[in-house]
Amino acid sequence: MHFYLDRLTLALYALRDNRLRTVLSILGISLGIAAVMAVGTISKGGNYLVFSELETFGLNSVWVYRDRQDKDPHRKVREGTGIDNDDYQAIVSHCCKAVNRMSPFVRGREKLIIQTVNQYSNADVKGVGKDFTLINNDTLIKGRSFRLKDITSNRAVAILGPTAVTDLFGETGSPIGKEFRIGLRKLLVIGVLKAKSRDFLASIGSSGEDANNRILIPYTFYQKILGNKAINQIRAEAISLDKAESAARQLIVMLRRGNDKHFEYGYETMTSYIKTTDNILNGVSIIGIVAASISLLVGGMGIMNIMSTSVLERTREIGLRKAVGARYSDIMLQFLMEATIISTLGGLIGLILGSGSSILLAKLTGFPLIPSLTSIMIAFVVSVGMGIVSGYWPAKRAASLHPVEALRYE
């Protein structure tokens, strides 16, 4: 240890003698490192943003529906949703390995009048199965979810989104146990959904609907209102995100078989959204990495410059050190340490800047943006590496000096 401490103090003298260039190099390296950390923060924040919103759909959810662009243009276009209760029952009893749970999903073509005595709602009414809230990652803040009996006996019960609650029952009091009408039918409120945020997805045009202005009712009850047995979509939860696509294909195979291949089906999973997000974040990261590289380059060249000057100014000193027994590696190490001190100092400042701002951002946004151990390690490795790389040539030149020549140097 003492061996390194000696070199450390010697190195610090050299840096003191080159103040301006030292400061500039430290600045370059610290900006570079801060930029590297910012890239980490941005992609982390972006991922969090997107994943937390995608989770409002259920990250593993799979939507299967009839594709109206039936493949054969000569066939007469068939009416219908392509899925009915028989298909669903068949799937439930035979399908599918990649599917964890599923639910029918029914939505009417026309808007129904939704009202209490004197208040109206323009909510979207969805007919769903027992497990829909689980698949769709819906949490209830009041009341209960659907039970099997609610579905099988097509009971007139409903779970309301927060906007629908306010529209129908005002801000005060619990709506649980209260009644309202859809068309002519009276329904009982059994649950209230927790509010969902989809601001980011809405801003890139992918949100579709207002998650907070929904009314969920048993799909069987909705079918009774509509007077048919049609199902618009099957909403399923795959056993994992990776298996979402195969879950969709398994479901489609079942549907095609059940309908004698009369219809074509399409599906949607979250994977495509995740891919889009990744592309955007990668773009941002590349810009950040380019900026970081430029800063690091400037810092590295600064270090190289300081070290070269330092070697020149201390030629006699190097000769003397060799005369009293310093080997090639001793001189090499001394100058590499000087370069590494500058770069690690810069790295340290960059680390403080970078993690400071991401912690601040975390406080402001509530996102979990605390810098990871990995990004700290990367910053450290990069800055030590910068020192070694940019100090290498000057150090090598110093170490290769001939002692007699160096001692003669004026």
Next chain:
Amino acid sequence: MIRLDNIYKAYQVGDISLPVLRGITLTIEEGEFVSIMGASGSGKTTLLNLIGCLDSIDEGSYFLSGEKVLGASSDQLAGFRSRHIGFVFQLFNLIPRITALRNVELPLIYAGISSVERKNLALEALENVGLTDRAHHVPAQLSGGQQQRVAIARALINRPRILVADEPTGSLDSTTSQEIMRLFQALNQGGMTIVMVTHEEEIEKYTRRIVRLVDGNIVS
């Protein structure tokens, strides 16, 4: 102890080879105090640097304490210098930024001695040259004679077998020069082998043997 046999050394200046030493044969026994004399440019420094293992020999053979020096790598030469040689220069060659104590410690760093031991040895060495109270001064705060004594303390700290001095009094006034030479004499009486380059007649009288160089040859 020092056995030089038919040594040749030339400097390469561009395409031209400039011969400086032309067949030097010289033996120096342990405990000798030798001064090398000669006109400026006669090759004194070159010869001393070869003896001090600071430079490589073109031709001939050199044994130092029975070890073959010719053909050693530059790191091996550094090892020879660290173990056997103490250097004293005309311009002292102290590192200006660091204290006398740190300057004296320097050879011990490269000999791999621990910092506590280094400090004790360096203080002891400074005491031997009468500079205990100047240990924490930087070179600029010391007189020429004091700087040269710091340099001598540095040269002696590794307990070398040979002290090699290139015009050690060349930058000093005559009173200080005599002090330095008396220090050398005392060291020599303590058994140290000393090889010194000088061109001053009143300095040479302190030594016991004189080697005269003319144009890269020993004449006496």
